Amino acid sequence: MVDEALDDDQVSVELVARGVDVTSVRVDQFAEELHDRRRRFTEASALRLETEAKLAGRKKVEDDLAEVNRKLAALDDEEEKKKLTSAQAVLTDKAGILRYSSKADELATTLEQIVQPERPNLTTDAGAHFFAPLEQLAERASSAVADLVTEIRRVTGAARAGLDSETDEFAKTIAAAEAVKTAYEARLAELGVDLSQYGALGVEKVAFTDELATLDDLAKQQPKQVEDEAAAWAAINELFAQRRSARDSFTELVSSRTPGLRFSVDAHADHASWRQAIHTELGFRQGDHVDSLLSVAEWIWGASLDLDTRLARSQVWRDALLSNDYTPLSDAHLSSSFVSRLKQATETVRIGLATLSADDALDMRFLKEGNDPADERSWQTVTDGSPGQRSAAMLAFTLSYGDSPLVLDQPEDDLDSALVSELIVTQFRKARWKRQLIVVTHEANIPVNTDAEVVVVLENAEGQLRIMKREGEVTTGPIDNPEVRKSIQELLEGGVRAFVNRERRYDNELSKYRIDVGMLARRRSGDS
Missing domain, CATH: 1.10.287 (Helix Hairpins)
Known part of the structure; x- marks a missing residue:
């Protein structure tokens, strides 16, 4: 279940992440693999820095x-x-x-x-x-x-x-x-x-000679250490690229199944968690150095930058952390107090900061009702939509992938009747052939128009939820079951009389609709 405390943008990313979980890359496996690759980069960087310090x-x-x-x-x-x-x-x-x-x-x-x-226990x-x-x-x-x-x-x-x-x-x-x-x-x-001085000098000469020999060996190893560090960082970027590719494939699949949804993934453009991680690792109090963190984040990962620029600037930031020299970051407009805190950090902390990357930013858009999909203005970001539009988009997204059982609690909330009929009913009728759907609802259109196979009528009795009984029998089964149909009419339609009254009030429009449908049918019959 998606955490209700998340904002809409985070919900979108969380849903897509879980969609990818269904299709190819498990979310927890990505986190574990990222942790492992960051560890390998940390070890490679620490070894390279140790060698540089000795050679210096x-x-x-x-x-x-x-x-x-x-x-x-x-x-x-x-x-x-x-x-x-x-x-x-x-x-x-x-x-x-x-x-x-x-x-x-x-x-x-x-x-x-x-x-x-140890010899395996072989039984044959x-x-x-x-x-x-x-x-x-x-x-x-x-x-x-x-x-x-x-x-x-x-x-x-x-x-x-x-x-x-x-x-x-x-x-x-x-x-x-x-x-x-x-x-x-x-x-x-x-x-x-002084004989003791002479002997000590001889010992020192041997020690210094041996140390130079050791440094010569380290100098030979240094190029390989640099290559290993670069490869470790490339492996981190590759992992993000693999997940990005999986997400792209998944969102393309969703868009093909649900043409009213469109997605885009902006590589390394979401730097909120990156800033929070740095804030935490450096032990800042709430509100400390917010401007500098935002400034360097925008300089490295800004929305107006292309991916190559982001990667190049992240390399400058990473090199500055590893060398503890922040002169190359002058264009990022860091405060002197922020730079001072960076310089005071231990090498271990700075290497840890160097392993961090901004996450990919996901943009989820929906097609506004009745608009031309070819017109970019017809597409609206989910977070900018009304509660009903957001609910409709999220529901369409959720129903578009996966084949495992799905439980939905009052999906009609925030949706008007038209959206319920046009979106939910249509999507449910498609999805029910691939997965089991269990829906809690107060909307008659859902069990009736989706041809629900089993309807369970519930009631609140003495503070407890239980299956309603009529004449001693539990009210469950298909809509063809008279007791089930009667319960739907009473509880969801307001009773047969209310339903008939509404039908009578709508009679003029319904009659015209029936006439139009009949004319269309006769025209098609004549054409054939």
Whole structure:
């Protein structure tokens, strides 16, 4: 049921959304998929921003490394530099090998955590026979992983043992390098050089060198991260486009079945919920920054803009949020206090705001009675119509799609008798062949002229609603049932006498109508 608190525009969108639910895209599935795609964009943006922040610090790391090298050069003796450089290269190799061995051990630990899939509970021989190759493959894979882990442990253990061996040639080279370093440090001590500073500088040099290597790896990953972020955003736009296409197809179907209704979908033109989401996420009080929110919304999503402009400007807004630089939004005329609140927001909040898009705006129009459908002035927006016109349009819309049972409570409300006869009766007679209709009504035209299969006459007795009884029998059945027909005459027509009196008063017009119909029938008969 559509929420009665919604305004007419929202009701229109809600009805179309539920119509699409019947035809192709479930409303709840769209919301879930949009949430998932926003999450993926959030993760991609956060990763890309983290990489950018780290790469932005590369210059400082390079400067720090240069300073360490300068200090080390001041401490180095030129005559021993070549020997010490060679020794340091060997020790650097040793450190690299140890780090690699540690990473290999971590890999082995990760592989050990891989668990063979649990065997399904197969109840038939045919299933077990079909499953056997899969099970054998899993067992071979598990065995191969176990063998690989064992081999990794063996090789890394042997490598570490080799580094400590007194017989291994590389271990001897390491020992010689360590001896050179120890002797050099002893000579520095004799010269009064701060050995602790020298050692710390060496550690810093290794750390800065490793950090630069890490940054080099990140720089290689950066283009892919940018592509992933762009793809994640494109996926959000694609989801809206898919829903838009489904809505277009659905509304075209409705218009073909109900020529008096016309629809249009304006992509990303409804920014009310977009503004409300930003207002909520930034923790604004009621009434805060309303003008700035409306200004930026109109600048990005304004009704006078085409879709390409909206998407381009939304990209500018998104980039401003992610970079926290709002200079490119000068044309949006944001207040300084609003910009200040944006800048104070956490990166997580700003990324969340960047994932938001304005929703599509739906315009539902109906053809004014007796007007030419080719004339655009003949079409009126539902929200601008009278209560009766709105009810008629919404009812025609509701009856034009779906085949599930439909319950309607007094559809004649706000409609005059002509609309009841021309619209409701006609639509009901069409719809009843596709779906079950259950109607609560006080209008005689509905059960009588729609040839209702079952009429249930209700009464309020002692504060309770119940089926009326006549002579001890419940009053239900088709109009052919005398008791049902009598109840309709009494309750909906005011009794047989009132009906006859009205017929007598209308007799002149009815007689003329009958004469005209007879003449037309005779003319057609003569033509044939």
